[in-house]
Amino acid sequence: MAATKPPSCSTRLRSPATTAACFLPASLLLFLLLLLLRRPPMGSFPPTIPGGSVSSRRAELYGRMARDLDERGAAFLDGGETSQSLTLSELFDTRDGAVVPMLKAANPPVRANVLYLDPEFASVISKAVKEVFLPYFNQAIWFQNMSIYHFSMFHTSHHLEPIVATEDEIEAEVDAVKRVTDDVCPLKIILDQVVLTSTGVLLGLWQVESGTDPADIxxxxxxxxxxxxxxxxxxxxxxxxxxxxILGHPKLPQEGNAQSLDHVKFFHDLVAQVNSKIRGFQATVKELWFVEEYDVLALALNGKMKVRRLQFGCKEGQGNGKI
Structure with missing residues (x-):
C-alpha cells in the first residue's frame, strides 16, 4: 500500500488556514509555535475577565445572593450548619449576657490573603448595622470586629485542602504576595447592597469604581x-x-407576635433599613493582609492569628491598576 504524501503548498485544494500558512515565512511560523508552547495549559489559572463584564457579573452574583433568603428561608433559626460544617452552637456561647466565640485550634493553620478595610470606613458600616439589629437580637447576634473588616481574596491553604508549609515556605509565599501588591493600585469601592443569607450571615456586597479589580488580584x-x-x-x-x-430568634416587644411572625419579611425589613442608611457608601482599600489563622475562622471570631500587612505599591493617579 502506497504511503500517503503530506499536502504541500502546491496542492490545489487547501483550507484557508493552510493557505495562510503557506505565505508565512518559516521564521515567523517558528516564532508562533514557540509562543504556543510557552502558554500555560488551559485551566491552570482562572481567565482574566474583561473589565466591562466584571461589574455586570458581580451584579448577577449579588442578585442571586439577595434571593437566597427567599428561596431557602431563615434556616439559621433552626441552628443549621454554617462555615466549615460547624453548627452555631459549636461556634458561639452566651456567658454573662454576652456572645462569646468558642475558639478551636486550626490544624494546620489556614493561610489567607484578604483586602483590609480601614476602621475609618468600617466604623460607619458597623454603627448602622448595630443601630438596626441590636434592639431585636441583643444576645443572639455576633458583630464582626470593625478593626478587622476584610474581603477574602485567595487562600494558600484552607480547610478543604490543607497545604502544610514550613516557616521558610510561608515566608516565600509572603514574598510572592508582596511582589503582587507592589503592582496593585488602591481600590475605590462602593457598597452595592447589604444582604442576609439563609445561614444568618449579614454581608456587605461591593462594586469597584477604580483601581485593581479583585478578579485581577x-x-x-x-x-x-x-x-x-x-x-x-x-x-x-x-x-x-x-x-x-444572627444566632437566634428576634426579641419582639410583644410575645404574641412571635408565633405569627413572617420571619423572611421581618428580616427583609431590617436589611432594607440598613441599606437605607449605608447603600452607596464609598471607601478606599489600600492594603492586603497575609494572615495565618491559628484558630478556626480566626478572622471572623477574633481568634489567634499572625498578620503581615502589605501596602499597595501603585499610587493613586498612576492609572486604573488593571493587571
Whole structure:
C-alpha cells in the first residue's frame, strides 16, 4: 500500500488556514509555535475577565445572593450548619449576657490573603448595622470586629485542602504576595447592597469604581502561589464583607407576635433599613493582609492569628491598576 504524501503548498485544494500558512515565512511560523508552547495549559489559572463584564457579573452574583433568603428561608433559626460544617452552637456561647466565640485550634493553620478595610470606613458600616439589629437580637447576634473588616481574596491553604508549609515556605509565599501588591493600585469601592443569607450571615456586597479589580488580584495571586489549592472558596469577581451573624430568634416587644411572625419579611425589613442608611457608601482599600489563622475562622471570631500587612505599591493617579 502506497504511503500517503503530506499536502504541500502546491496542492490545489487547501483550507484557508493552510493557505495562510503557506505565505508565512518559516521564521515567523517558528516564532508562533514557540509562543504556543510557552502558554500555560488551559485551566491552570482562572481567565482574566474583561473589565466591562466584571461589574455586570458581580451584579448577577449579588442578585442571586439577595434571593437566597427567599428561596431557602431563615434556616439559621433552626441552628443549621454554617462555615466549615460547624453548627452555631459549636461556634458561639452566651456567658454573662454576652456572645462569646468558642475558639478551636486550626490544624494546620489556614493561610489567607484578604483586602483590609480601614476602621475609618468600617466604623460607619458597623454603627448602622448595630443601630438596626441590636434592639431585636441583643444576645443572639455576633458583630464582626470593625478593626478587622476584610474581603477574602485567595487562600494558600484552607480547610478543604490543607497545604502544610514550613516557616521558610510561608515566608516565600509572603514574598510572592508582596511582589503582587507592589503592582496593585488602591481600590475605590462602593457598597452595592447589604444582604442576609439563609445561614444568618449579614454581608456587605461591593462594586469597584477604580483601581485593581479583585478578579485581577486573584488571578495574579494564583500565578504567584502555584502550591495554593486549585479550588478556591469564592467567585473570582466577588467583593464582600461579613458584617454580622444572627444566632437566634428576634426579641419582639410583644410575645404574641412571635408565633405569627413572617420571619423572611421581618428580616427583609431590617436589611432594607440598613441599606437605607449605608447603600452607596464609598471607601478606599489600600492594603492586603497575609494572615495565618491559628484558630478556626480566626478572622471572623477574633481568634489567634499572625498578620503581615502589605501596602499597595501603585499610587493613586498612576492609572486604573488593571493587571
Amino acid at each position: 486573584r488571578s495574579r495571586l494564583r500565578e504567584a502561589l502555584p502550591r495554593a489549592p486549585q479550588k478556591q472558596l469564592y467567585d473570582p469577581v466577588m467583593l464582600h464583607t461579613s458584617l454580622a451573624r
